[in-house]
Amino acid sequence: MGVMGTGKTSVMKALAGRLGWATADGDDLHPPENVAKMRSGEPLTDADRRPWLEAIASWIGERETASEPAIVACSALRRTYRDLLRRGHPSVWFAHLVVPPAVIVSRVERRQGHYMPPALLASQFETLETLEPDEPGIAIPADGPLGEIVNEIVRHVPRSM
Ligand SMILES: Nc1ncnc2c1ncn2[C@@H]1O[C@H](COP(=O)(O)OP(=O)(O)OP(=O)(O)O)[C@@H](O)[C@H]1O
Ligand SMILES: [Mg+2]
Numbered sequence: 001m002g003v004m005g006t007g008k009t010s011v012m013k014a015l016a017g018r019l020g021w022a023t024a025d026g027d028d029l030h031p032p033e034n035v036a037k038m039r040s041g042e043p044l045t046d047a048d049r050r051p052w053l054e055a056i057a058s059w060i061g062e063r064e065t066a067s068e069p070a071i072v073a074c075s076a077l078r079r080t081y082r083d084l085l086r087r088g089h090p091s092v093w094f095a096h097l098v099v100p101p102a103v104i105v106s107r108v109e110r111r112q113g114h115y116m117p118p119a120l121l122a123s124q125f126e127t128l129e130t131l132e133p134d135e136p137g138i139a140i141p142a143d144g145p146l147g148e149i150v151n152e153i154v155r156h157v158p159r160s161m
Helices: 008-019 032-039 046-065 079-086 101-110 120-127 146-156
Strands: 022-025 070-073 094-098 137-141
Touching: 008 022, 008 070, 008 094, 008 146, 022 046, 032 046, 046 070, 046 079, 094 146, 101 120, 137 146
Parallel strands: 022 070, 094 137
Antiparallel strands: none
């Protein structure tokens, strides 16, 4: 989890390379209406996000049913979104990638061909609710090298997973 440009997709791929787990990128599960909105620079409403989160939750459910360990890249900015992802899915554990805004801006400005304009960053930080004590997971500084971020997640991820 984390705001845009924190490295969710990059970390997911590197982690999957290390652990051999299945992956899904939340970005790929947005309905077309959401993609169009984001392309036009308009922030999504909670009503827009609902079918998207339900699609991700259903993917998680399929992996759980198959007892297949998996990694999902998903911003999951608000507690209610995370609760929706966890509902009925006891194995869910969150890694919040934490990156200073200035680092994100420089990353996003360098990135080409991505549908989320940098102007949305401010609204993402406004929306972000960090993990609460009763939520499973940890916050991880993610402005360093990818390999170190992956090490940190592997070190903390519950052993049963
Ligand atoms: N640890 C890192 N060090 C340096 N650059 C990074 C790191 N992690 C990611 N990046 C770069 O930052 C940019 C954003 O990374 P990425 O696309 O993985 O973020 P994201 O959280 O998936 O973003 P979005 O929410 O927009 O999908 C990419 O260009 C990526 O190569
Ligand atoms: Mg991504």
